[in-house]
Amino acid sequence: MSFQTYFPIWGQLQPHQQRQLLDSLAFQAVKRDTVLRGGGTDCAGLLLIRTGQLRAFVYSEEGREITIFRLFGGDLCLFCAPCVIRSIQFDVTIQAEKDTEFWRIPAGVYQQLMAESTAVSNYTNELMASRFSEVMSRMEQFMWRSMDKRLAAFLLQEALIEGTCELRITHETIANHLGSHREVVTRTLRDFQSAGMVKLSRGRVTILEKERLEAMRT
Numbered sequence: 001m002s003f004q005t006y007f008p009i010w011g012q013l014q015p016h017q018q019r020q021l022l023d024s025l026a027f028q029a030v031k032r033d034t035v036l037r038g039g040g041t042d043c044a045g046l047l048l049i050r051t052g053q054l055r056a057f058v059y060s061e062e063g064r065e066i067t068i069f070r071l072f073g074g075d076l077c078l079f080c081a082p083c084v085i086r087s088i089q090f091d092v093t094i095q096a097e098k099d100t101e102f103w104r105i106p107a108g109v110y111q112q113l114m115a116e117s118t119a120v121s122n123y124t125n126e127l128m129a130s131r132f133s134e135v136m137s138r139m140e141q142f143m144w145r146s147m148d149k150r151l152a153a154f155l156l157q158e159a160l161i162e163g164t165c166e167l168r169i170t171h172e173t174i175a176n177h178l179g180s181h182r183e184v185v186t187r188t189l190r191d192f193q194s195a196g197m198v199k200l201s202r203g204r205v206t207i208l209e210k211e212r213l214e215a216m217r218t
Contacts, residue, residue: 052100
């Protein structure tokens with residue numbers, strides 16, 4: 001599928017804007033674990049994902065990673081371009097969770113489109129509001145929800161993303177998503193296993209009782 005299919009407001013652009021956008025695009029493919037933005041003030045342009053999965057995370061004061069949102073096929077990554085979105089005032093790291101293909105839109109081109117097109121400006125503002133709402137929800141969970149609730153919610157989300165209850169994931173990776181220590185995650189998972197909700201094996205967590213996890217996360 002083409003860029004035109006993935007860009008949600010393509011039909012609202014003027015023909016010269018469409019040509020300008022297409023002429024400026026760079027298509028890229030990266031391997032899993034590639035860091036696309038390492039924090040700081042670098043402005044790599046906006047990324048429109050074709051296939052794959054990206055993870056955005058920040059570091060706590062103790063140096064632990066905390067996932068703030070994830071992006072999938074069809075999503076536009078605004079946080080790779082803090083020079084375009086002036087409200088981004090904190091360091092965000094963007095990393096590929098899977099092999100990922102995307103189109104890179106140069107920051108200058110997108111800034112010009114935002115200035116010229118109300119449709120692009122409105123779409124960008126709505127998307128940014130949605131992302132910040134997601135970030136605030138994650139931070140709320142991190143600060144106020146207990147580890148068992150956060151872990152239950154994460155396992156269910158992971159099962160939905162992967163389309164299976166047999167999750168190939170390490171305790172360290174889960175800890176990085178949740179901003180916790182591996183030992184805390186391991187202890188909580190063992191409690192889940194003792195309760196019959198999951199089965200643990202090396203590098204794998206199998207969900208046995210989705211309904212009980214659903215009840216726990218609320």
